[in-house]
Amino acid sequence: MINVKRVGFVLVLLAMASGPLVLAQVGYSQRAKEIGMHLKCMCRGCDMSAGGCAHPGGSFSGPCDTAKGMLKEVDQHLAKGESEQQIVDAFVAEYGSIVYVEPPKKGFGLVAWLMPIVYSIVGLGILVFVVRKWALRPPSTASAGPTPAAHSDALERARAQAARDTED
Amino acid sequence: MDVFGSFTLLLAFVCAVYAFIGGIFAIKTRHPLLVKSTRQAGIATCVLIFIATLAVEYLLFTDNFSQAYVVSHSNRDLSTFYKVAALWSGQEGSLLFWSFLLSVYIISVLIAYRNKNGELMPYVGVVLAGVQIFFLTLNNFVENPFKTLAIVNSNGLLESFTRMDGNGLNPLLQYPEMVIHPPNLYSGYTGFTIPFAFALAALLARYPGEKWIHLTRKWTMVAWCFQSLGILLGAHWAYAVLGWGGYWGWDPVENASLLPWLTGTAFLHSVMMQEKRGMMKVWNVWLVFCTFLLCILGTFLTRSGVVSSVHAFANSHIGPWFVGFLALILLTCFAAYFKNRDYLKSENMLDSMVSRESSFLFNNLLFLIACIAVLSGTLFPVFSEWFTSNRISVGAPFFNKVMIPIGLAILFLTGVGPLLAWRKTSVDSLKRNFGWPLIVGLFCAIACFFLGYKDGASLLCLFLCGFVFGTIVEEFYRGAKVIHVRTGMGMMMAAHELSMRNTRRYGGYVVHFGMVLVFIGLAGSAFNKEAQKAMNIGDSMKLGQYTLVLQSGDTKAEKNYTAQRMIVEVLKDNKQIMMLYPEKRQFQGTEQAAGTMVAIYSTLREDLYVVYAGMDPELNVPVIHAFLNPLVKWIWLGGVWVVMGTLLALMPNRRTVLGVATVPQPASAPITPALAPGVTLREGHD
Numbered sequence: 001m002i003n004v005k006r007v008g009f010v011l012v013l014l015a016m017a018s019g020p021l022v023l024a025q026v027g028y029s030q031r032a033k034e035i036g037m038h039l040k041c042m043c044r045g046c047d048m049s050a051g052g053c054a055h056p057g058g059s060f061s062g063p064c065d066t067a068k069g070m071l072k073e074v075d076q077h078l079a080k081g082e083s084e085q086q087i088v089d090a091f092v093a094e095y096g097s098i099v100y101v102e103p104p105k106k107g108f109g110l111v112a113w114l115m116p117i118v119y120s121i122v123g124l125g126i127l128v129f130v131v132r133k134w135a136l137r138p139p140s141t142a143s144a145g146p147t148p149a150a151h152s153d154a155l156e157r158a159r160a161q162a163a164r165d166t167e168d
Numbered sequence: 169m170d171v172f173g174s175f176t177l178l179l180a181f182v183c184a185v186y187a188f189i190g191g192i193f194a195i196k197t198r199h200p201l202l203v204k205s206t207r208q209a210g211i212a213t214c215v216l217i218f219i220a221t222l223a224v225e226y227l228l229f230t231d232n233f234s235q236a237y238v239v240s241h242s243n244r245d246l247s248t249f250y251k252v253a254a255l256w257s258g259q260e261g262s263l264l265f266w267s268f269l270l271s272v273y274i275i276s277v278l279i280a281y282r283n284k285n286g287e288l289m290p291y292v293g294v295v296l297a298g299v300q301i302f303f304l305t306l307n308n309f310v311e312n313p314f315k316t317l318a319i320v321n322s323n324g325l326l327e328s329f330t331r332m333d334g335n336g337l338n339p340l341l342q343y344p345e346m347v348i349h350p351p352n353l354y355s356g357y358t359g360f361t362i363p364f365a366f367a368l369a370a371l372l373a374r375y376p377g378e379k380w381i382h383l384t385r386k387w388t389m390v391a392w393c394f395q396s397l398g399i400l401l402g403a404h405w406a407y408a409v410l411g412w413g414g415y416w417g418w419d420p421v422e423n424a425s426l427l428p429w430l431t432g433t434a435f436l437h438s439v440m441m442q443e444k445r446g447m448m449k450v451w452n453v454w455l456v457f458c459t460f461l462l463c464i465l466g467t468f469l470t471r472s473g474v475v476s477s478v479h480a481f482a483n484s485h486i487g488p489w490f491v492g493f494l495a496l497i498l499l500t501c502f503a504a505y506f507k508n509r510d511y512l513k514s515e516n517m518l519d520s521m522v523s524r525e526s527s528f529l530f531n532n533l534l535f536l537i538a539c540i541a542v543l544s545g546t547l548f549p550v551f552s553e554w555f556t557s558n559r560i561s562v563g564a565p566f567f568n569k570v571m572i573p574i575g576l577a578i579l580f581l582t583g584v585g586p587l588l589a590w591r592k593t594s595v596d597s598l599k600r601n602f603g604w605p606l607i608v609g610l611f612c613a614i615a616c617f618f619l620g621y622k623d624g625a626s627l628l629c630l631f632l633c634g635f636v637f638g639t640i641v642e643e644f645y646r647g648a649k650v651i652h653v654r655t656g657m658g659m660m661m662a663a664h665e666l667s668m669r670n671t672r673r674y675g676g677y678v679v680h681f682g683m684v685l686v687f688i689g690l691a692g693s694a695f696n697k698e699a700q701k702a703m704n705i706g707d708s709m710k711l712g713q714y715t716l717v718l719q720s721g722d723t724k725a726e727k728n729y730t731a732q733r734m735i736v737e738v739l740k741d742n743k744q745i746m747m748l749y750p751e752k753r754q755f756q757g758t759e760q761a762a763g764t765m766v767a768i769y770s771t772l773r774e775d776l777y778v779v780y781a782g783m784d785p786e787l788n789v790p791v792i793h794a795f796l797n798p799l800v801k802w803i804w805l806g807g808v809w810v811v812m813g814t815l816l817a818l819m820p821n822r823r824t825v826l827g828v829a830t831v832p833q834p835a836s837a838p839i840t841p842a843l844a845p846g847v848t849l850r851e852g853h854d
Contacts, residue, residue, distance in 0.1 A: 027786070040561055047419065049563065054412030054793075057340055059762045060782035061411045061752070062700060062791055097558040102566040103548065108556045112548045116541040116570045123533050131526060134518040 028071035035074050035084050039091055040099050041067040049101045050074075170235055173223030174314040177264075180216035181304040183209045187297035195290045203290050210278050210293050213300055214271035221268040224261060224313050228254050234330040236315040237261055243336040245728040245756070253347040254337050259471060259486070260313035262350070266467070267303040269351070270358040273387070274300065277362055285383065291369030299361055302493050310486060339729065339755040339763035345405040353398025353425055357463045359391025360428055363435075364460035367453050371504045374511045381439050381452065386818055392436060393814040395429045400807040411764035411779040413698060413795035415803070418567040423546045424466030427539055431459040434535035441528050444590060446515040450505075451532070453512060457501045462539070464494055469546070520592040527585035534581065538574045545570065572625055576632060579687055582680050583636035586643060605638030612637075621695060621798075629691040633684045640677045640684075647674075668822045675817025682809030685802045692774075692799025700793040702784040708739075712796045714776055715739040719747075721790060729755040731765070734780040734790055738769060745769075750780035750792070774798040 028036075036051025043066035046055045053067035063071065070091070077087040091099045103109030187209040194202040227235050228242050228251045241254040241261065256262040274296050281289055307313070319329045340346075363384040370380035402425065407415035416422060435455040441447045468490035505512075518525055544551075545562045552560040587601040612634025613627050621627060648662035657665060667674035701709045703718040710716075719735040731751045738746040748767035755763065762782070769776040777795040784791045 056410040061764050062781040097560045100561055101563040103560050103562055108552055109560050115544050119537050119540050123537050127529055127533050
């Protein structure tokens with residue numbers, strides 16, 4: 001059963017439409033939102049950045065009050081002429097390192113950035129080593145002419161096909 | 169019904185323990201009756217779990233509010249559809265659902281192979297029973313879904329107690345996709361148990377050859393397909409419901425589902441090395457072990473509250489059980505490996521760096537790096553807390569920066585790999601194979617540049633997408649042309665015939681094509697735009713080429729929630745093209761009381777994604793948040809192709825490729841060299 005209470009709601013909206021329009025609707029600047037993208041919303045409920053907080057499940061799906069407060073704080077810092085780095089540092093001093101959206105490229109945070117590079121280098125190193133080892137097998141097997149290779153290859157295929165035919 | 173359900177679960181536990189211990193004795197004694205009886209105990213375990221699951225559903229359907237689980241996750245007004253889903257919306261129920269899906273796989277395996285592979289199956293049965301024992305322990309003794317409510321009465325005695333109504337289902341879960349997303353993802357997670365069980369069993373039994381790979385190939389593909397679909401449905405749910413304009417936030421739970429998918433994908437590729445060339449046996453065994461371990465780790469991360477996440481389940485005491493189980497599996501795997509590793513001797517040999525083999529090696533390396541990078545990024549906050557006592561959070565920007573290069577490298581290999589021949593590829597064939605795809609890729613990149621997609625990584629991605637698409641078309645074209653010339657069939661029919669003759673190979677290409685579409689969609693995310701405005705009736709806001717005008721709003725009371733709906737007119741070049749109806753839903757009796765229903769105008773070019781965020785707390789006017797997300801639709805289309813490709817790969821081949829197939833051969837008879845000349849070697853065609 002759907003009960004549409006449309007009229008009442010529209011009336012409320014119309015009443016509001018006659019009210020003054022506030023231009024600074026959001027209460028914080030665009031620059032604060034940009035910097036807010038690098039700060040985690042500290043409401044502990046949404047796990048999003050302060051600039052991108054949509055607060056799923058909340059009664060308002062925009063920046064939640066915590067995020068808004070943080071963005072306004074960013075504006076206050078901006079008014080003092082602080083740089084982005086200084087602002088982020090001020091927040092870290094206030095909330096601790098949990099306020100970072102991505103790990104800082106200094107201190108222990110640097111480890112997070114170096115890890116993927118280290119795996120890639122180590123992985124690639126191992127791969128090259130293995131490939132060289134495998135490729136440097138006795139030349140008798142690697143280049144003994146096409147016949148035995150093709151022969152064993154064909155045999156393997158036949159074997160695989162036979163296995164497939166008897167199973168599926 | 170709750171006592172009945174509870175008892176069935178307990179009985180299932182007993183049967184699983186019997187299947188495990190009896191199975192070990194059956195392996196030792198090889199007594200045929202014992203083998204049979206443990207197998208049947210395995211089947212009985214599964215049936216009992218099915219019954220217990222039905223019992224929970226029955227309690228949910230009959231609104232039995234004397235049950236703690238029903239009270240926490242359902243209410244009278246909840247629609248039937250979501251009462252089904254309430255089973256997997258809480259910790260206890262979803263763990264039972266895990267056991268349920270695992271049992272579906274196990275019972276299928278036990279029945280399908282009841283008269284086959286007599287050497288291997290008792291081992292498989294033992295491993296499967298072992299996994300079941302763990303989950304049944306949780307179901308019975310840790311997170312039992314059949315807890316009844318009780319209060320202390322005036323005499324100081326406990327008495328059972330029935331609530332009038334339940335707390336209801338989390339509103340974020342009251343969305344159709346939430347009914348199908350968890351079953352898919354869980355089917356993926358649980359499905360990887362089967363290849364794991366066969367791999368471990370084969371290792372323990374020193375089972376000859378690569379038979380376990382043949383046996384589990386299709387099971388792995390099924391699990392992989394469910395996992396892929398589960399991940400994509402989850403992304404789509406996040407996109408359509410959470411209202412933040414994105415589909416993937418690198419949340420720990422999302423990452424947890426991606427990890428086994430990455431190693432599973434690596435495994436699906438590297439098995440071909442073992443099948444064709446007898447290489448990488450150790451590697452494959454460990455890939456399967458890791459995939460299963462990551463499935464368990466994923467379940468652990470989701471449910472233990474170790475990492476913070478928007479997903480439910482957090483902060484429970486279940487963590488240590490999973491850590492213990494993980495350690496036990498790891499120990500078993502290591503023990504089995506060190507005891508029987510000589511059996512895994514491989515014929516590793518590479519003829520050339522430029523070959524299909526080496527492309528598979530690189531593929532595996534990249535998938536593994538991707539997996540470790542996601543894993544270490546997800547766990548980094550925990551590490552940082554251990555080492556520095558400060559928790560450093562790792563959010564989406566980190567993962568994007570790390571994963572984009574890896575993703576692009578994988579995409580590049582998707583194009584290159586299939587065009588390289590097994591063993592060795594000549595420079596001539598490289599030129600022949602890569603000419604057209606490169607032209608297609610360049611054309612795509614240039615076209616996209618002029619369409620306004622001016623971002624380095626995205627353009628590279630779109631170039632690679634074009635390149636991979638070119639290679640796939642080329643593969644189909646070449647194969648179809650051969651059939652066309654031989655049989656005179658039309659090209660389309662020939663391509664169809666070709667796919668049917670080697671479903672696995674061409675199904676694989678269809679999956680690759682699906683992934684190309686997904687990557688096109690991902691490339692679009694560099695160009696997202698958004699705008700947010702508190703709007704009075706009649707106000708408008710511009711976003712890209714669209715103008716949104718707030719026409720009016722209304723409120724409707726549904727059974728379980730009240731929806732506030734905004735009616736937004738969408739104009740393009742001053743012409744109305746669409747009306748959108750974003751909603752905000754206020755649910756009754758739930759903790760998280762609000763949900764959004766995003767209105768999306770979706771085209772291949774872009775999605776206009778409109779959220780009614782709610783009333784502005786200060787101005788008390790509706791706030792409309794709109795996003796313009798280019799190319800998102802391609803991701804969902806890609807998902808459809810991935811599933812279709814997997815289904816194609818699962819179909820049996822039409823047996824006309826090799827002459828051998830027509831020669832009747834007993835399964836176990838060795839194939840004599842005399843047969844070999846009858847086999848046509850089709851380079852790069854298997």
